[in-house]
Every structure is written in structure tokens, then in C-alpha cells.
Amino acid sequence: xxxxxxxxxxxxxxxxxxxxxxxxxxxxxxxxxxxxxxxxxxxxxxxxxxxxxxxxxxxxxxxxxxxxxxxxxxxxxxxxxxxxxxxxxxxxxxxxxxxxxxxxxxxxxxxxxxxxxxxxxxxxxxxxxxxxxxxxxxxxxxxxxxxxxxxxxxxxxxxxxxxxxxxxxxxxxxxxxxxxxxxxxxxxxxx
Amino acid sequence: xxxxxxxxxxxxxxxxxxxxxxxxxxxxxxxxxxxxxxxxxxxxxxxxxxxxxxxxxxxxxxxxxxxxxxxxxxxxxxxxxxxxxxxxxxxxxxxxxxxxxxxxxxxxxxxxxxxxxxxxxxxxxxxxxxxxxxxxxxxxxxxxxxxxxxxxxxxxxxxxxxxxxxxxxxxxxxxxxxxxxxxxxxxxxxxxxxxxxxxxxxxxxxxxxxxxxxxxxxxxxxxxxxxxxxxxxxxxxxxxxxxxxxxxxxxxxxxxxxxxxxxxxxxxxxxxxxxxxxxxxxxx
Amino acid sequence: xxxxxxxxxxxxxxxxxxxxxxxxxxxxxxxxxxxxxxxxxxxxxxxxxxxxxxxxxxxxxxxxxxxxxxxxxxxxxxxxxxxxxxxxxxxxxxxxxxxxxxxxxxxxxxxxxxxxxxxxxxxxxxxxxxxxxxxxxxxxxxxxxxxxxxxxxxxxxxxxxxxxxxxxxxxxxxxxxxxxxxxxxxxxxxxxxxxxxxxxxxxxxxxxxxxxxxxxxxxxxxxxxxxxxxxxxxxxxxxxxxxxxxxxxxxxxxxxxxxxxxxxxxxxxxxxxxxxxxxxxxxxxxxxxxxxxxxxxxxxxxxxxxxxxxxxxxxxxxxxxxxxxxxxxxxxxxxxxxxxxxxxxxxxxxxxxxxxxxxxxxxxxxxx
Numbered sequence: 145x146x147x148x149x150x151x152x153x154x155x156x157x158x159x160x161x162x163x164x165x166x167x168x169x170x171x172x173x174x175x176x177x178x179x180x181x182x183x184x185x186x187x188x189x190x191x192x193x194x195x196x197x198x199x200x201x202x203x204x205x206x207x208x209x210x211x212x213x214x215x216x217x218x219x220x221x222x223x224x225x226x227x228x229x230x231x232x233x234x235x236x237x238x239x240x241x242x243x244x245x246x247x248x249x250x251x252x253x254x255x256x257x258x259x260x261x262x263x264x265x266x267x268x269x270x271x272x273x274x275x276x277x278x279x280x281x282x283x284x285x286x287x288x289x290x291x292x293x294x295x296x297x298x299x300x301x302x303x304x305x306x307x308x309x310x311x312x313x314x315x316x317x318x319x320x321x322x323x324x325x326x327x328x329x330x331x332x333x334x335x
Numbered sequence: 336x337x338x339x340x341x342x343x344x345x346x347x348x349x350x351x352x353x354x355x356x357x358x359x360x361x362x363x364x365x366x367x368x369x370x371x372x373x374x375x376x377x378x379x380x381x382x383x384x385x386x387x388x389x390x391x392x393x394x395x396x397x398x399x400x401x402x403x404x405x406x407x408x409x410x411x412x413x414x415x416x417x418x419x420x421x422x423x424x425x426x427x428x429x430x431x432x433x434x435x436x437x438x439x440x441x442x443x444x445x446x447x448x449x450x451x452x453x454x455x456x457x458x459x460x461x462x463x464x465x466x467x468x469x470x471x472x473x474x475x476x477x478x479x480x481x482x483x484x485x486x487x488x489x490x491x492x493x494x495x496x497x498x499x500x501x502x503x504x505x506x507x508x509x510x511x512x513x514x515x516x517x518x519x520x521x522x523x524x525x526x527x528x529x530x531x532x533x534x535x536x537x538x539x540x541x542x543x544x545x546x547x548x549x550x551x552x553x554x555x556x557x558x559x560x561x562x563x564x565x566x567x568x569x570x571x572x573x574x575x576x577x578x579x580x581x582x583x584x585x586x587x588x589x590x591x592x593x594x595x596x597x598x599x600x601x602x603x604x605x606x607x608x609x610x611x612x613x614x615x616x617x618x619x
Numbered sequence: 620x621x622x623x624x625x626x627x628x629x630x631x632x633x634x635x636x637x638x639x640x641x642x643x644x645x646x647x648x649x650x651x652x653x654x655x656x657x658x659x660x661x662x663x664x665x666x667x668x669x670x671x672x673x674x675x676x677x678x679x680x681x682x683x684x685x686x687x688x689x690x691x692x693x694x695x696x697x698x699x700x701x702x703x704x705x706x707x708x709x710x711x712x713x714x715x716x717x718x719x720x721x722x723x724x725x726x727x728x729x730x731x732x733x734x735x736x737x738x739x740x741x742x743x744x745x746x747x748x749x750x751x752x753x754x755x756x757x758x759x760x761x762x763x764x765x766x767x768x769x770x771x772x773x774x775x776x777x778x779x780x781x782x783x784x785x786x787x788x789x790x791x792x793x794x795x796x797x798x799x800x801x802x803x804x805x806x807x808x809x810x811x812x813x814x815x816x817x818x819x820x821x822x823x824x825x826x827x828x829x830x831x832x833x834x835x836x837x838x839x840x841x842x843x844x845x846x847x848x849x850x851x852x853x854x855x856x857x858x859x860x861x862x863x864x865x866x867x868x869x870x871x872x873x874x875x876x877x878x879x880x881x882x883x884x885x886x887x888x889x890x891x892x893x894x895x896x897x898x899x900x901x902x903x904x905x906x907x908x909x910x911x912x913x914x915x916x917x918x919x920x921x922x923x924x925x926x927x928x929x930x931x932x933x934x935x936x937x938x939x940x941x942x943x944x945x946x947x948x949x950x951x952x953x954x955x956x957x958x959x960x961x962x963x964x965x966x967x968x969x970x971x972x973x974x975x976x977x978x979x980x981x982x983x984x985x986x987x
Binding site: 169170174203259263267285286314 | 356390
């Protein structure tokens with residue numbers, strides 16, 4: 145275990161996690177909203193935003209899937225030390241998945257929940273290069289007064305996901321310390 | 336209470352509840368099972384709401400607790416004190432000042448804002464429970480969107496009483512998909528369920544959490560020839576004169592004397608203060 | 620002018636102070652010590668430990684003292700404390716065959732290896748109030764001690780198993796679900812059912828078990844064996860690479876031998892019910908075994924008679940006395956708002972009905 149592994153966790157977990165969760169809740173409740181978070185400094189290429197989401201929501205009860213370059217020994221050690229979450233190489237077992245959009249594709253193997261338990265689905269944390277407000281796809285649905293915008297890496301995939309409702313995947317997007325979200329309930333209309 | 340963690344629950348429990356809240360947010364009106372913990376207050380006394388509040392509160396929050404619309408009812412006092420002690424949060428009785436409001440049986444009269452969260456205590460989260468006692472059956476009915484039983488029940492009410500005989504915990508349909516129990520609020524409050532704030536519902540004993548994001552479409556079940564009627568007592572408040580608020584009936588003597596006063600004590604106080612302020616201004 | 624009822628905070632403080640005073644009772648009477656409760660109210664302590672799901676006699680004694688002897692309240696205190704404790708790991712399954720039995724009876728065999736040990740039981744006491752106890756006299760004479768049985772005491776069901784007369788219980792290495800860490804999901808497997816039953820309310824299980832004896836899913840139970848005694852608790856220590864004994868607990872185990880089943884292809888075999896409870900808790904362990912057996916109807920290919928004890932969802936959803944008492948007692952809380960909404964509705968419906976009747980009586984031809 146390297147010294148870096150021990151760094152970059154929450155300094156005051158109960159309070160920092162509480163604040164971070166409120167940011168997660170806010171963006172999930174209001175798709176299109178972008179929040180800034182802090183408190184975690186994970187090894188690259190995991191962003192601050194992704195690191196904060198991970199420390200806030202992942203633990204020994206949530207298998208984590210690391211896609212592409214996110215799957216490095218440094219990141220595995222960091223997750224294991226700070227969150228205690230088991231790393232899975234099987235998408236079908238993942239409670240959470242971290243990666244770039246390209247690395248996370250295809251989405252088909254991630255669980256979308258069952259008809260009786262649609263909540264038993266993976267939450268994907270997608271690393272984007274940029275996350276700017278009021279740009280990108282037009283989105284509507286619960287949490288949105290009329291129409292909002294969110295810079296999504298794709299349109300069709302999210303439309304297909306919405307068609308599975310109430311089953312489906314839920315997404316966080318991160319760029320640096322910024323986070324946004326797109327639940328399955330959101331209708332994506334394209335750019 | 337230094338022996339206990341911030342907001343009482345341990346971090347792993349909070350994470351489990353937080354994950355359930357987020358899934359609830361992503362599937363409005365769907366009841367997410369969660370591993371409810373034994374809390375230091377009895378099941379049925381708000382343990383679901385307390386666990387949700389514990390998972391949501393930050394040190395910067397200002398917390399308000401109401402029971403039957405009032406801040407000073409004993410159980411509201413007890414829950415407010417619990418979080419004052421365990422989370423060190425500021426507390427208030429004023430709806431507008433609160434960032435998180437835990438409630439039992441009422442939605443405040445004052446419209447809630449985007450930056451507020453309301454947490455409902457829920458005794459029986461399953462709207463179909465009194466029609467079908469088995470969880471295994473009702474879960475199937477939700478999955479198949481099979482709500483005929485509920486419509487039959489409401490229709491039988493009309494046939495028998497000329498009215499839908501449900502006055503509180505009046506079922507709603509969320510975004511055209513899940514039938515949801517809004518907790519035992521009077522049906523007068525149902526129209527307020529479409530609001531700007533985040534709404535979270537916690538049922539501790541029944542181990543369920545559900546949610547409504549802001550601006551979610553929430554429709555009270557009804558029939559074309561018997562539209563939903565959010566009625567209330569046809570009186571003004573005897574204290575503040577409000578005609579738009581839900582009223583408690585108070586028995587004043589043993590000769591049939593009664594009066595009606597706002598159940599939302601903060602709303603009533605605010606109106607009385609505003610009237611006094613206006614009077615003072617007029618005098619000056 | 621009317622002023623809304625206030626004073627909730629003060630009322631609570633005063634109620635708590637009064638409660639503390641009542642709990643202590645007359646200060647002229649010496650206060651109970653935890654050791655007195657632990658040693659002299661041991662069966663109450665055992666019940667609190669088993670339904671509280673926490674094996675700690677001193678804490679259970681404290682909870683009984685604090686709750687003024689209300690055992691469900693004491694169980695609640697223990698549960699609420701237990702849920703805050705950090706979890707270090709899981710122990711190995713206990714080996715009841717290695718139990719140091721202080722009581723062991725079989726209703727199926729007159730004599731058997733390991734012998735019958737009557738032990739400290741109320742069974743053959745005549746239920747006559749012992750006024751000597753009221754005099755708070757001397758300590759009782761110690762009982763004559765027989766030579767303890769050395770080595771393992773085999774289970775009665777194993778004798779039957781040797782001849783294939785009873786269903787064999789396959790060893791299951793799967794990690795059992797944990798009712799205290801995951802929401803109850805139905806249908807449940809047997810491990811989860813047993814977990815729910817062992818922390819379930821003794822009175823509820825007793826009633827259900829009794830109902831099976833009276834014909835509501837009767838399953839002809841014999842107490843194959845009831846044993847009470849201490850067993851070792853062992854935990855694997857990964858750093859050491861072997862298991863270490865970390866303590867001892869007393870448990871009550873009941874194995875029932877029940878009506879047999881068989882078919883044209885399979886010779887008949889006896890079936891089993893199982894009860895295992897912390898401490899000396901015989902009534903609970905026997906009840907548990909009977910209810911466990913009743914709940915197994917599906918797996919044993921029996922008929923569902925619609926009996927309460929066969930209904931897994933009914934039994935598991937209502938066995939927990941902390942859930943039950945909380946919800947039952949919550950109806951003491953104010954329900955002004957709900958009641959008010961019902962009042963308005965019933966007044967409206969009555970007004971409509973009266974208006975209708977009035978209209979009917981004005982038009983005589985319609986009122987026939």
C-alpha cells in the first residue's frame with residue numbers, strides 16, 4: 145500500500161459525506177442542475193466529483209465496477225482503503241460503475257432492476273471532459289419545471305434507457321469537481 | 336451525546352439510506368425497501384422520517400418538525416430535540432426559515448421553495464395494503480400496474496355513500512405510473528404534493544423509502560363524474576381569520592360549543608403577526 | 620380568546636422526571652442492583668437477551684431495571700443499543716453437540732447415550748406460593764451434583780438419522796441472510812425464518828405453536844430433545860489462521876420429531892422442527908420448533924390448510940414485538956388532523972343523506 149492510497153479521503157466523514165450527499169440528492173432530484181463538491185482527492189483519472197460520489201455512496205455492500213482506465217491498482221487500493229467497497233469485474237454484479245462513456249459502453253450488461261424491484265439497478269458514474277450549465281440535450285420529466293438542458297455524451301442510449309421505465313439505469317456525470325445526474329425517469333429530447 | 340455519530344446513525348447505515356433515497360428519487364412513487372434500523376424511539380412514532388432526516392441533514396441545516404401541523408406537539412418536540420442533540424442543527428418553528436422539515440400528517444400551508452426538503456413520516460406506505468394485506472401480492476400489482484382493486488374500492492364508496500369515503504391518506508398516481516400513499520395527510524393537502532421542494536417519505540417499521548422530485552406530476556385518484564374534492568371545514572380560522580387553511584376543530588365546552596383554528600400553527604402565528612404589524616403601521 | 624395548546628417541551632421534561640421517580644419507587648426500600656437482577660431474575664434476563672438479539676446479561680439486567688420490569692420495553696432498549704454497535708465479524712456456527720448440558724430431556728426415548736438430565740426446571744414443582752421466600756431467608760441448600768457427562772452429547776435426531784428414519788439436514792455453508800441488516804424479503808428461506816422466530820415475541824410464538832397443537836396445521840410434534848447448556852463461541856482470526864474461542868453462551872435447543880411423510884417411491888420418514896434461543900428459554904424454543912415445522916409445509920409437499928402458523932408472511936410480519944408494540948401504541952399520538960378530515964366527510968355524507976330523505980318525504984309518491 146503506497147502513501148498515496150492513504151490520502152484523499154474525507155477528513156471529517158460524517159459531515160463531509162452529509163454535504164456531499166445533499167449535492168448528489170439535489171442533482172438527482174433536479175436533472176440538469178450542476179453542483180460542485182469537495183472533500184475527496186482520488187488518484188487520477190478518477191475525478192474529485194467521482195471520488196466524492198464514491199465515498200458518499202459506496203461501501204462493503206456495493207460492488208463497484210471500474211471501466212477502462214479507471215481500473216488501476218492505485219484506484220483499486222484507494223477504493224478499498226477509503227470505502228471498503230468490493231471491486232467486481234462483472235457488470236451484472238455492479239451497484240456502481242465508474243468510467244468514461246466509451247469505456248462503460250455497451251450498457252446492456254448492467255442490471256436494470258426487475259419489474260418488482262426496479263431499484264436493484266446499477267448507478268453509472270460517467271466521467272465527462274466538461275460539464276457546463278444550460279447546454280446540451282433538452283430534458284424533461286420529474287424534477288424539471290418545464291425543460292432543462294444537460295450536456296449528455298449520447299442521446300439515443302438515454303432515450304432507450306427511459307423506455308425501460310420504471311426499470312433502467314441511473315447516471316451521475318462528473319467533470320472535475322462538478323457533478324450532475326440523469327435518472328431513468330427523465331425524457332431526453334435531443335440537442 | 337458525544338458517544339453517538341453525527342445525526343445518530345453510523346455512516347454505513349446512512350449510506351444505505353442515502354442510496355435508497357436516490358433510487359426513490361429516480362423512480363418517483365416507487366417504494367424502495369431499506370434495512371430500517373431500530374431507533375431510540377418506537378416504531379410508528381416517526382422512525383422512518385427520523386432515519387431519512389438523519390441521512391439528509393447537514394450541519395448547516397435549519398430543522399423544523401411538525402406533528403398535526405404544530406411544532407409544539409409532544410412527538411414533534413421529542414424529534415426536534417433528538418436532532419438538536421445528535422446533529423447540533425439549528426431548529427426553527429418558522430416554515431420559511433427551515434431547510435429541512437419533518438412532518439407527520441400535514442403539509443405546511445405556506446408554499447415550500449426549491450431549497451427546502453420535506454420529510455414525511457409514513458405508517459403504512461402501501462396504498463393497496465387495506466385492500467390486499469399481503470406484500471407479495473401488492474408488489475406484484477405495482478409491477479403489473481394493476482390498480483383495478485383501488486378503483487373498485489373507490490367506486491364502491493360512491494355507490495354506498497355517494498362520495499369517496501377516504502378523507503386522509505388519499506391515494507395518488509405519480510407521473511402516470513405508481514399509485515402512492517401520500518402518508519396520512521388530509522386530502523385537503525393533496526394538491527400541494529405538486530411542489531417546488533424535494534419530498535421524501537420514510538416508513539421505518541415497514542422498511543420503505545419513497546420520494547417525489549420537485550414538479551412531479553401527482554394526481555389524486557378520482558372519476559370523471561366524481562372529481563377529487565380537497566374539502567375542509569367550511570369556516571374561517573377563529574384566531575387569524577384564514578379561509579384557505581386546514582382547520583382543527585376544538586371543543587370549547589360540554590354544551591356543543593366548538594371553534595375552528597388553523598392546524599398549521601406557524602401559518603396562523605405569521606398571519607396574526609402580519610395583521611398586528613399592519614395595524615401598528617396604520618397607527619403610525 | 621382561544622390559544623392553541625402549548626407546553627409540549629415542559630410536559631415531556633416533567634413526565635420524564637416523574638417516570639424516574641416512579642421507577643425508583645419508595646426510596647426507603649433498597650435499590651435493586653444489576654447483579655441481583657442478573658442472578659435472581661435470570662429468566663427475564665434471558666428473554667430480553669433472546670428477543671433483543673444481544674447476548675449480554677449485564678446489559679439486559681440494566682434494561683430491565685430501567686424499564687421497571689416491562690420486558691418488551693427492556694428488549695426495545697437492548698435493540699436500540701445493539702443497532703449502534705460496530706460489527707467486527709461473524710463467529711463460527713456453534714456446535715450444540717459439544718454443549719455442556721445442564722438440562723437435557725427427550726420425550727421420544729426413555730434412555731439414551733448421554734442420559735436424561737432434568738436440570739433446574741419448574742416442571743415438577745407444585746405451583747404453591749413459597750412463603751419462605753417472602754421471609755428472605757438463607758440461601759437454598761446446594762443440589763447434589765451428579766457426575767457431569769464428559770465429551771460430546773449426541774443429538775437424539777442423529778440416532779433416528781442413522782436408520783434413515785428422519786429427514787437428514789444437509790449441511791449448508793451459505794452465509795445466512797441477516798434480518799438486522801437487510802429488509803425482510805418474502806418468500807424467506809428457512810435460515811431467515813428461524814432468525815425471525817428466535818427474536819420473535821415469546822407470547823406470539825406460544826400462541827401460534829399452541830394453535831398447531833389444537834389442529835390449525837397440526838404436525839404431531841414430539842420433543843425429540845430439549846437441551847440447555849453452555850456452548851463455546853469460536854471466531855476465525857484471519858491474522859492467526861485459526862479459530863479462537865472468545866467466550867461461552869448458554870442456549871436452549873429444541874428438536875422436534877414430527878409426523879412422517881413419504882410417497883409410493885419414497886419410504887416414510889419423520890420430519891423435523893427446530894428451535895434455538897439464547898439462555899434458558901424452553902417455552903420459546905419449543906414454540907419456535909413447532910412454528911418452524913408448520914412453516915415448512917411447502918418444502919415438505921404438505922397441504923396448505925390456511926392455518927395462521929403456516930402463513931410465512933403473516934408469521935414473519937407480526938412476530939417482532941418491537942415493531943408491533945410501536946405501531947400499536949402509536950395510536951396514542953395525536954391524530955387530530957385525520958380525525959378532523961373524517962369528521963368533515965361523515966358530516967357531509969350525513970347532510971346529503973338527510974337532504975335526500977327530506978326531499979323524499981316531501982314527494983309522497985316517491986316515498987312509498
